[in-house]
Amino acid sequence: MTTIDVNSLLSQMRRMTAVTELPSAKIDTVGKTAAPSDFGALLKQSLGSVADLQKTAGVQAAAFERGDKGVDLAQVMLSVQKADLGLSTVTQVRNKMVDAYKDIMNMSF
DSSP: OOOOOHHHHHHHHHHHHHHTTOTTOOBOTTSSBOOOSSHHHHHHHHHHHHHHHHHHHHHHHHHHHHTOTTOOHHHHHHHHHHHHHHHHHHHHHHHHHHHHHHHHHTOOO
């Protein structure tokens, strides 16, 4: 049975959120992004951010393939790598959550 470090999981999700620059995050009076009130909101926000990254990468890649002016290959590659990193992070978080669920379900009372 594996042991899940909740603090490590949460810190990974916070880093993922910070890296993906959430455009929909609320800004408080100090100028820092306000943390979502619960885990579900954080997860939903993270998934939305990853979806936005993938959409942006797809649009930029298609524009580059069409030969549109002003589309830089380096920027396209950076967008694709950000989307890939976001997807792999979300996949790892999902796997950890499934493992935690299995561990909880296998507990005996």
